[in-house]
Amino acid sequence: MTTPAIGSDVFRWPVIGPALRWKHARTTLQLVLLAVAALMVLHGLAGPQLAPANLATVLTWVHYRGLLIVALLAAGNLFCTGCPFILVRDAARRVHAPVARWPRWLRRKWPAIVLFVAILFVYELFDLWALPRATAWLVLGYFGAALAIDTVFAGASFCKYVCPIGQFNFVTSMLSPLELRAREPATCTACRTVDCIKGRRAPEAPLQVVRRGCELALFMPAKVGNLDCTFCFDCVQACPHDNIALAARVPALELADGRRRSGIGRLAQRWDLAALVAVFVFGALLNALGMIAPVYALERRIAAAIGATTEAPVLAVLFVIALGIAPAILLGGAATWSAMVTGSSLRRQLLSFVYALVPFGASVWAAHYGFHLLTGLLTAVPVTQSAVLDLAGQAWLGAPRWTWVGLQPGTVFPIQLGLLALGTMGSLGVTYLIAERESPSRTMAAAAPWVTLTLLLFVVAVWMLAQPMEMRAAGALG
């Protein structure tokens, strides 16, 4: 564990540092996002069912997704910090405190992976981006799920094991330039109260926790990287020694860190985390694929081959290919190749090297969501004007200026290419580091299969971005 230099600790920066460490900082951010979510839900349910003119669809599918990934890549997991689901959950826990523990057999990422895939599937099947009311219900569903799970099960069971957005954030936050870590390891070694995980107790009543510790079971002295960290700052508030830094670091380096992680274990021993990363990477390509013209021809071919007349079975086949067969062949092939040249086991190679694809996967998400954010950034203005008109009946913010949009789609293409190139280079770098760790004597030979796979995926992604876009709310079959 390295001690961050003072200058790299954001908590010690003027203005920003004290603001972040303010004990109500998270609640304030959550209240802002709760207010935005409430407006989105209201407009989604009661406003016009025209996606570009509704806050629910515009803010969810254009702004939230784009800003989420910008925040993750530029700073850290700030949208989990401001998560309004958890604010409502905390309020509900005042009424009904949970007593049960999340079932042991579910303490893996499998439920979240299933939900992640389900959301991607439903998004494509029902064209959620075009449905304000359905989008509003999706947001309400998240609130309901967080409430239902976390008022029954203690800790952050919803965040750690269920929330698909949370898992997306956890994986992407491995590329973030900031992480919470102990400022002075020696202070942690000497600490006997471990408030960062147990919570801070009231001096007069030692059984009462007045500032909770990490709900995701990340024990600060043994915490490695950002995985599973929601940036809630509970540990910061609980630590009596002011020994936790929001430290700058080299993004993505933790992907090659083979150490045991508190609350997680070793990455190379977790099939569920490997599967999550595979879904993250191939899901990025699949989600972007849904926006380009050739996918409709492909859907028609699949429909003809299986004799389908509705979209669901066609989409299911596409998902099985993209998230099952293709990853199995490509990842399995690369792992077999590297296992052959290094003499290591296929399992070890797969579970070690799959994390190298995270930077590439994140770059595909960033290129896709960044496109919508940049081309639609200013649409928040007219849709807000329109929402005020819809909800209040008065044009208090003026008539909607629908011509306020964003960058021209063509101008975003070089930015997308740059993001893909950065992500690919990141993946190549992490591949090398993992190969060096796993096979010091045969580094290049061990890395070669994964370098080949990364470059192949890069070519596929560039090809996809170069295709004409065809934003269709109806599948190939209507």
Next chain:
Amino acid sequence: MHLQLGSWRDRHRVTRRGGPAARRPLAYIAGSCLALLAACTTPDGAAPPHLTISWTPMPAVDRESVAEIQLNEAMARPLTGARLRLEAFMTHPGMAPVSAVVEEQGNGHYRARLRFTMAGDWVVRLQGTAADGRRVEVQQEVRSVRWPVE
């Protein structure tokens, strides 16, 4: 490092101060949301006019199409004298809309010239005011706008 962390429940149970008073803000927020939602979901008044649009030529990207619009009220009575504007949005939010001037041709028939800018699904929305001052808003999907075949 080996540490005794105490019982799991002790670690995760945060003692809160305050009883029913602490629950009031939650009740106020929930109540306000429900009230606002109820206020926003007042039933519509008169049924919107029936919209029919025929395109010449069929819409394609970056090619002007003429929209022949027929607006009829109940009993197929033409909606005449309306002042309308036409906007076309992609079904995907965040993309640039296009707009067109709507000219009345008489007998509930209106005409607009429109140039779609991207391939995909669009929604054409007509908004304006009827001759008697009623607000008019109707929309229709235009699916699968594609690049013209040369």
